[in-house]
Amino acid sequence: MPQYKQFPLPDTAEGLTEAEILTWHVKPGDTVTVNQIIVEIETAKAAVELPCPWAGVVTELLAEPGQTVEVGVPIITIDTDPGGAAAPVAPAPVAAEANGTSSGKIGEEMPGGRIATLVGYGPKSGAAKRRARKDAPAVAKAAVAAITPAAVVAPPAPAPVAAPAPAPVQAPGGYVPLAKPPVRKLAKDLGVDLYALTGSGPDGVITREDVESAGSAPAAAPVQSFVDNGSRERRVPIKGVRKATAQAMVDSAFTAPHVTEFLTVDVTPMMELRAKLKNAREFHGVKLTPLAFCAKAVILAARRTPDVNATWDAAANEIVYKDYVHLGIAAATPRGLVVPKVRDADRMSLKELAVALDELATVARDGKTSPADMMNGTITITNVGVFGVDTGTPILNPGESAILALGAIRDMPWVVDGEIKIRKICQLALSFDHRVVDGQQGSQFLADVGALLAEPGIAMTY
Amino acid sequence: MSSPEQWTHPEPDAAPAATAAKPTAEQVIAGLRATDEGGADLVQLLTPEGERVTHPDFDIDITAEELRGLYRDMVLIRRVDREANALQRKGQLGIWVPLLGQEAAQIGAGRAMRETDMAFPSYREHGIAWTRGINPTELLGIFRGTDQGTWDPVEKRFHPYTIVIGNQVLNAAGYAMGQKFDGKVGDDEGEATMCFFGDGATSQGDVHEGFVWAAVYDAPLVFFCQNNQWAISEPTERQSRLPLYQRARGYGFPGIRVDGNDVLATLAVTKWALDECRHGNGPILIEAFTYRMDAHTTSDDPTRYRLSDELEMWKLKDPIERVKVYLVRQQWADHEFFESVEADADKLGEELREFCTNMPDPPAERIFSNVYAEGNPNLEAQRDEFLGYVSGFAGGEH
Numbered sequence: 001m002p003q004y005k006q007f008p009l010p011d012t013a014e015g016l017t018e019a020e021i022l023t024w025h026v027k028p029g030d031t032v033t034v035n036q037i038i039v040e041i042e043t044a045k046a047a048v049e050l051p052c053p054w055a056g057v058v059t060e061l062l063a064e065p066g067q068t069v070e071v072g073v074p075i076i077t078i079d080t081d082p083g084g085a086a087a088p089v090a091p092a093p094v095a096a097e098a099n100g101t102s103s104g105k106i107g108e109e110m111p112g113g114r115i116a117t118l119v120g121y122g123p124k125s126g127a128a129k130r131r132a133r134k135d136a137p138a139v140a141k142a143a144v145a146a147i148t149p150a151a152v153v154a155p156p157a158p159a160p161v162a163a164p165a166p167a168p169v170q171a172p173g174g175y176v177p178l179a180k181p182p183v184r185k186l187a188k189d190l191g192v193d194l195y196a197l198t199g200s201g202p203d204g205v206i207t208r209e210d211v212e213s214a215g216s217a218p219a220a221a222p223v224q225s226f227v228d229n230g231s232r233e234r235r236v237p238i239k240g241v242r243k244a245t246a247q248a249m250v251d252s253a254f255t256a257p258h259v260t261e262f263l264t265v266d267v268t269p270m271m272e273l274r275a276k277l278k279n280a281r282e283f284h285g286v287k288l289t290p291l292a293f294c295a296k297a298v299i300l301a302a303r304r305t306p307d308v309n310a311t312w313d314a315a316a317n318e319i320v321y322k323d324y325v326h327l328g329i330a331a332a333t334p335r336g337l338v339v340p341k342v343r344d345a346d347r348m349s350l351k352e353l354a355v356a357l358d359e360l361a362t363v364a365r366d367g368k369t370s371p372a373d374m375m376n377g378t379i380t381i382t383n384v385g386v387f388g389v390d391t392g393t394p395i396l397n398p399g400e401s402a403i404l405a406l407g408a409i410r411d412m413p414w415v416v417d418g419e420i421k422i423r424k425i426c427q428l429a430l431s432f433d434h435r436v437v438d439g440q441q442g443s444q445f446l447a448d449v450g451a452l453l454a455e456p457g458i459a460m461t462y
Numbered sequence: 463m464s465s466p467e468q469w470t471h472p473e474p475d476a477a478p479a480a481t482a483a484k485p486t487a488e489q490v491i492a493g494l495r496a497t498d499e500g501g502a503d504l505v506q507l508l509t510p511e512g513e514r515v516t517h518p519d520f521d522i523d524i525t526a527e528e529l530r531g532l533y534r535d536m537v538l539i540r541r542v543d544r545e546a547n548a549l550q551r552k553g554q555l556g557i558w559v560p561l562l563g564q565e566a567a568q569i570g571a572g573r574a575m576r577e578t579d580m581a582f583p584s585y586r587e588h589g590i591a592w593t594r595g596i597n598p599t600e601l602l603g604i605f606r607g608t609d610q611g612t613w614d615p616v617e618k619r620f621h622p623y624t625i626v627i628g629n630q631v632l633n634a635a636g637y638a639m640g641q642k643f644d645g646k647v648g649d650d651e652g653e654a655t656m657c658f659f660g661d662g663a664t665s666q667g668d669v670h671e672g673f674v675w676a677a678v679y680d681a682p683l684v685f686f687c688q689n690n691q692w693a694i695s696e697p698t699e700r701q702s703r704l705p706l707y708q709r710a711r712g713y714g715f716p717g718i719r720v721d722g723n724d725v726l727a728t729l730a731v732t733k734w735a736l737d738e739c740r741h742g743n744g745p746i747l748i749e750a751f752t753y754r755m756d757a758h759t760t761s762d763d764p765t766r767y768r769l770s771d772e773l774e775m776w777k778l779k780d781p782i783e784r785v786k787v788y789l790v791r792q793q794w795a796d797h798e799f800f801e802s803v804e805a806d807a808d809k810l811g812e813e814l815r816e817f818c819t820n821m822p823d824p825p826a827e828r829i830f831s832n833v834y835a836e837g838n839p840n841l842e843a844q845r846d847e848f849l850g851y852v853s854g855f856a857g858g859e860h
Contacts, residue, residue, distance in 0.1 A: 007552070008553065010550075010551060010552055010553025010554075012551055012760060013760060013761035014557055014761045035544075045761055045762075045763060046761075046762070046763030047765075048551065048760075050552070051548040051552060053552045
């Protein structure tokens with residue numbers, strides 16, 4: 001019976017955390033021997049060849065050339081007993097039980113399916129490294145458990161799951177206060193932040209006296225004006241939402257040729273309609289925002305220009321037109337930008353849209369938007385107006401072909417029937433993927449949205 | 463050995479200034495030539511082609527059995543080296559320091575030592591360790607970070623590996639001075655010490671100090687420098703204006719350059735040097751002219767700083783192949799012998815893999831043990847505090 005073993009990517013050079021797969025020298029079905037070179041990887045230090053730890057038959061390659069793999073993540077599955085008599089052992093599922101206090105013995109499997117590479121080297125399993133103290137409160141333990149899966153997440157990671165708020169960390173390798181170890185100890189004991197001190201010793205070394213005087217001084221008297229920049233900078237690890245956002249934006253900006261068009265609209269009639277509806281019984285208790293009108297307008301206009309609701313599928317060499325609208329709403333949250341979707345927004349009435357948008361915003365601000373909620377959008381609105389901003393050039397959500405920025409609605413002088421009047425003015429900016437959407441369709445769509453906002457009655461004609 | 467008249471003065475512009483960022487093409491070629499040729503003073507008894515040659519000052523009587531033994535040593539230690547290198551690549555060792563290419567230098571020097579002689583290694587001396595009767599598995603803990611080397615340095619007459627470059631030269635000089643003070647030097651029953659370091663270490667102050675002290679105290683110390691041409695990425699010609707063995711002259715003791723890929727020459731020269739030392743004529747510097755065929759360590763990428771031409775040239779001077787050719791030509795070994803050595807090597811490799819993957823984590827108190835020979839109340843207090851702290855964690859010690 002087959003016995004499957006998985007070979008985790010080792011740290012080949014003292015403290016590396018990841019490596020890129022360059023070339024596989026074996027393929028599934030190949031018979032391999034101990035120490036046979038199976039793969040070439042490139043680390044930050046060198047390109048190295050990895051020997052096979054076991055003899056057997058290659059079952060599966062778990063990483064592709066060009067893929068960057070974290071140290072400790074399995075890269076190949078080998079059947080070490082093909083056709084043997086031993087009882088079958090299933091390959092370790094990558095997302096195994098999350099809890100456990102495995103110490104990370106070499107070769108031993110740990111929570112999350114990772115196999116420990118080496119004590120003292122490479123990333124550690126969170127559970128093993130951050131053991132809770134026996135008397136620690138349960139909350140701390142729960143927090144530790146929550147961190148664990150994120151630390152061992154497999155490479156093609158979906159959107160991050162409930163990443164903890166990144167704690168500010170001191171600059172690694174940057175400005176470090178100069179102080180002798182006993183002085184550091186004293187500062188630690190007295191609760192004095194060495195980063196906030198200016199050393200009076202030679203070459204700015206922080207002395208025992210410096211720490212003592214700071215320790216006895218009133219807390220709110222740090223010598224801020226002389227402090228090095230390093231102490232006024234805060235370094236936050238790029239991870240979670242920030243990392244996902246950055247990756248998505250860079251991917252999008254470098255794959256989809258963006259075109260952005262702008263339109264300034266007199267939305268006074270829309271605002272008047274909004275005022276009327278607010279008093280209507282049907283809309284009682286509903287938070288009817290300009291965004292809801294804008295969403296409705298986008299959905300209606302997309303019906304006439306389906307290109308903006310389509311996807312460029314480079315792999316299949318096809319453009320995918322969609323008969324549904326999953327409307328993404330870019331939301332600013334404490335965790336960063338998230339884009340939750342209103343599913344099948346095209347089937348919703350204005351009221352249903354308004355309710356859905358309100359719920360979406362609440363969930364997002366509470367940081368409870370699930371990764372599933374952020375997947376598979378078809379078109380996006382970003383409401384920069386809530387920040388009092390007039391307009392911007394939005395970047396497409398990857399996989400989508402259009403994004404509309406809704407600017408702030410302001411009282412502005414506007415020419416109406418040859419006279420200057422004060423009207424509610426708003427700017428719209430539409431970015432679209434020029435591979436899918438031509439200037440004509442893009443302009444048509446933007447003009448339609450503008451017209452619907454400028455005169456909601458136009459919707460009657462759709 | 464060499465007189466000042468024989469000194470080879472470096473030709474102007476032959477070597478790049480140490481401050482030069484990049485050598486010129488001419489300098490690279492000059493450097494290649496310099497590493498290719500050991501020079502006229504190179505002691506060689508077995509050519510890369512496996513031809514036995516003579517030398518006016520050094521020769522050796524070797525039996526078929528002895529030479530087969532040297533061959534076996536070299537093949538086995540090469541296998542140990544390759545296996546450990548592979549273990550590092552499998553994530554089983556934090557780092558490994560390959561000796562590939564330096565087998566003859568180490569086996570020749572190691573087999574020249576008597577049991578009573580003392581050795582001070584750096585960190586690449588796996589072959590020396592082998593000749594001191596240390597099981598190669600005992601080296602693995604050092605590179606896995608579980609121990610500092612488990613052999614008894616007094617019993618094995620082999621000091622623990624020294625990671626700090628050149629530091630062991632001071633230790634060795636002091637030890638050899640002690641041998642002299644203890645009256646263990648003076649006749650054929652005398653003791654000697656051998657100190658191992660590389661070409662890079664010769665740029666260290668410690669090595670200079672060791673030379674000075676050993677010289678003025680006539681210490682019975684053989685300085686065994688394995689010049690493998692590269693101090694990590696720094697070639698020898700950027701570290702010295704004259705061949706390294708000639709430096710000995712300045713300190714007032716003999717310096718000899720031997721073909722470090724020739725196990726017979728290395729054995730002959732080292733035996734002679736150790737005998738000189740045990741009779742009271744030390745110290746002596748031996749420069750074993752060899753080549754590091756692999757990276758400095760597993761964390762290093764030599765393709766970034768040296769040309770593959772150089773490697774190809776040194777492949778032709780393989781220390782093991784020449785012995786094999788000679789054994790066959792002399793009909794001192796048959797097919798069966800070579801097969802049995804291969805089988806032994808395979809078995810040793812398997813032992814190493816087995817041992818390494820099953821190596822237990824050391825207990826937490828291990829870092830406190832063996833610091834002082836007779837204990838120390840301060841350290842014991844620290845130990846107790848630390849063990850108390852560790853046991854406070856859920857799951858206990860691991």
